[in-house]
Amino acid sequence: MSVRPAPAALPELRLTPGTAFGMYLHVPFCATRCGYCDFNTYTAAELGGASAQGWLAAVRTELELAADLLGAVSVDTVFIGGGTPSLLGGAGLVEVLDAVRSTFTLTTGAEVTTEANPESTSREFFEHIRAAGYTRVSLGMQSVAPRVLAVLDRTHSPGRALHAAAEAAAAGFEHLNIDLIYGTPGESDDDLLRSVDAALTAGVDHVSAYALVVEDGTALARRVRRGEIAAPDDDVLAHRYELLDQRLSAAGLGWYEVSNWSLPGAECRHNVGYWNGGQWWGAGPGAHGFVGDTRWWNVKHPSAYAQQLSDGQVPVAEFERLDAHARHIENVLLQIRLRTGLPLAALTGSEQRRAGDAVADGLLLRAADRLVLTDRGRLLADAVVRDLLDD
Incomplete structure (x- = not known):
């Protein structure tokens, strides 16, 4: 990225x-x-x-x-x-x-x-x-x-x-x-x-x-x-x-x-x-957008934002291209927060093994082919993600 x-x-x-x-x-x-x-x-x-x-x-x-x-x-x-x-x-x-x-x-x-x-x-x-x-x-x-x-x-x-x-x-x-x-x-x-x-x-x-x-x-x-x-x-x-x-x-x-x-x-x-990894256009000063593999964010101040548009430019401050690894991290980080959970197949083999440890620790539960946070897991959601992901 x-x-x-x-x-x-x-x-x-x-x-x-x-x-x-x-x-x-x-x-x-x-x-x-x-x-x-x-x-x-x-x-x-x-x-x-x-x-x-x-x-x-x-x-x-x-x-x-x-x-x-x-x-x-x-x-x-x-x-x-x-x-x-x-x-x-x-x-x-x-x-x-x-x-x-x-x-x-x-x-x-x-x-x-x-x-x-x-x-x-x-x-x-x-x-x-x-x-x-x-x-x-x-x-x-x-x-x-x-x-x-x-x-x-x-x-x-x-x-x-x-x-x-x-x-x-x-x-x-x-x-x-x-x-x-x-x-x-x-x-x-x-x-x-x-x-x-x-x-x-x-x-x-x-x-x-x-x-x-x-x-x-x-x-x-x-x-x-x-x-x-x-x-x-x-x-x-x-x-x-x-x-x-x-x-x-x-x-x-x-x-x-x-x-x-x-x-x-x-x-x-x-x-x-x-x-769930959808796409959107973010319009307005400081707004973020995401389409395909590209995320961008607009210039922040309303005057600078309006001036850039007046000059015929998309009012973007910076953008980034997300590679497969970055998308994987984001998918795990976001989907694990949902009650519908994260597909087990979305994890690598080593991440699946660590998911098993989280299930044993009472932080995740296995619901068919998905992983869902338990009540205790919701309190520690960020830590659960950190422990799941490969370095």
């Missing part, structure tokens, strides 16, 4: 037949920066003159270039992420979806998701995007405990995400996700369980829950380094994971990926495409 600066255009992209194709569009705007976040996002003061309309015009250009490079391709899933896509408003998100439809064909029954911050939504917002063809909304709640939200620098009120979920359901959305974060310093077991119960009461059919990670360069990392708050504790994180898994499972939401639970049939098809 090699990484190199990209030329004015990507190398020839050859779609792998028989795999799902998705479209990811990155909206880089946020009203404020959360203390734990290291995503490619910008507040108004950091944009250097970039605007939502300028971003949309640049995205339209990138999509046209993508269509030229890929040729006729049908899109199975669309995911608008960020950042805070809901800051574009209902009309803005309709324009984004129109831009995709004007350059690509959406398959019948395509899944179309947008992320949303509860504070920048309303019933009218949800009605607008539902009528335009959005099928799924992912709401960032993180917690209903005020002290947890304060540590995370989240600005929404504890109950706003629940009201937003009710508004989305009333607008006709059948598929609703709520994001949770667990393990925040100062969080109690009860704080987490109240957050899980609140999500369930809101009637969502999908919950994503992530352990808090202290990322270098964030405000949270600086506070931990200064000793103002403690770093998340691994044992506490494991305990909290078990608590939320038990609560969600009891309510009928089963895990289908280590950090994701849903009612039957409500899995996020876009993300399942990632984990």
Whole structure:
């Protein structure tokens, strides 16, 4: 596998037949920066003159270039992420979806998701995007405990995400996700369980829950380094994971990926495409794409992104070509996280022998010709992968 600066255009992209194709569009705007976040996002003061309309015009250009490079391709899933896509408003998100439809064909029954911050939504917002063809909304709640939200620098009120979920359901959305974060310093077991119960009461059919990670360069990392708050504790994180898994499972939401639970049939098809080795085009500043054996990532700042497109170039910062060994590592790393598991035949002979050791240790179970993480294995998923793979 090699990484190199990209030329004015990507190398020839050859779609792998028989795999799902998705479209990811990155909206880089946020009203404020959360203390734990290291995503490619910008507040108004950091944009250097970039605007939502300028971003949309640049995205339209990138999509046209993508269509030229890929040729006729049908899109199975669309995911608008960020950042805070809901800051574009209902009309803005309709324009984004129109831009995709004007350059690509959406398959019948395509899944179309947008992320949303509860504070920048309303019933009218949800009605607008539902009528335009959005099928799924992912709401960032993180917690209903005020002290947890304060540590995370989240600005929404504890109950706003629940009201937003009710508004989305009333607008006709059948598929609703709520994001949770667990393990925040100062969080109690009860704080987490109240957050899980609140999500369930809101009637969502999908919950994503992530352990808090202290990322270098964030405000949270600086506070931990200064000793103002403690770093998340691994044992506490494991305990909290078990608590939320038990609560969600009891309510009928089963895990289908280590950090994701849903009612039957409500899995996020876009993300399942990632984990199963699908292909996608990533549009927008800092977005990543993957087609055939090529992965690339765009320049990060919205102004630089727009300028590169204005110069007639695909706005790529770098790309890499994945050889068979790199693809093998990624397939093991991603598929082992799924409840459907990893085909035993995907492993080398020595990896299969080590898989047998993991089964004996209670980290994996053998289900016909597949390997699936046990409950204990899910807590140690990264270590399981490291132990499985050949050097």
